[in-house]
Amino acid sequence: MDWSNVTAEDLVEALREVDWSSPPRPFSEFFSRFSLPRSYAKWNSRLKCNLYYYRTNYFIMIVFILGMGFLRRPLAIVAALMAALSIAFLNDSFAGTFNEKVTRTVRQFSPHLAAKMRPPLTPVIRGRPSSRRSIHICGWPRWIFSLAFSIVSCILWFISCGIVTVLWAFTVGLLATLIHASFRTPNLKARLNTFREEFRAVWRNYSEL
Numbered sequence: 001m002d003w004s005n006v007t008a009e010d011l012v013e014a015l016r017e018v019d020w021s022s023p024p025r026p027f028s029e030f031f032s033r034f035s036l037p038r039s040y041a042k043w044n045s046r047l048k049c050n051l052y053y054y055r056t057n058y059f060i061m062i063v064f065i066l067g068m069g070f071l072r073r074p075l076a077i078v079a080a081l082m083a084a085l086s087i088a089f090l091n092d093s094f095a096g097t098f099n100e101k102v103t104r105t106v107r108q109f110s111p112h113l114a115a116k117m118r119p120p121l122t123p124v125i126r127g128r129p130s131s132r133r134s135i136h137i138c139g140w141p142r143w144i145f146s147l148a149f150s151i152v153s154c155i156l157w158f159i160s161c162g163i164v165t166v167l168w169a170f171t172v173g174l175l176a177t178l179i180h181a182s183f184r185t186p187n188l189k190a191r192l193n194t195f196r197e198e199f200r201a202v203w204r205n206y207s208e209l
Contacts, residue, residue, distance in 0.1 A: 011048050015055060017092050024056040033185040043182060050181035058181070059084075062173035069169035076165065079156035086149035089142050092135055099137045 024030075037043035051058065063084055070076040088094045099117075107114035117139040135142045157163050 006048055011052065014052060016090060018052075018055070022056060024060055025054055030054060030057050030180075030184075034183040035185045037182065046184070046186055047178075047181045049186045050184050051177075053186070054181070054184070058177045061176060062170070065173040065176065066166065066169045069165050069172075073160050073165065075156055075160040079153045079160065080166065082149045082153035082156065086146045086153060089137065089146040089149070095135045095137055095142045099135075102138060 037046055063080070066080040067077060070080060089098070103114050103117050106117060137145050157166055
């Protein structure tokens, strides 16, 4: 895959739709080979490839750096977890899996309530959905949960006086991600994984049609 032709919007859309439940890459692979990019085009392609392939590692690294910054502020750690959930709800796979687990748990205690938590049906015209299927959590659009968790996170950060700390920790996490993605040499396994993800996306679209 030629990552130089992939725009930032395409990368964000792919990260939003891809499955994030896969385990992180081994540390032996994550910190194995580094080299300087030979040109801006090479750096741009390498950055997008590594951000997509090591997405779970980068997410864990940022959360770990935030946690290290809040060792003396337990309330701020809760705020960081709330912020991480608000961002995770924007991913289709995580939001769908979270909704299924919550609905399955509620069904054990109240099947009637679990039935009300089902997402609304998408109308079908000529055998195809009239619009793109929206993601719901507990019967509500996921943006409501993402917004609610973000508001609670901001309130907890304000109460714990950890806004400056989170800004510094988040900046360090982003810089560490940018440095690693810029100098980590993409390996053959990353390229094969990309091709596999492309095949799955094409096959999923074909099945929907």
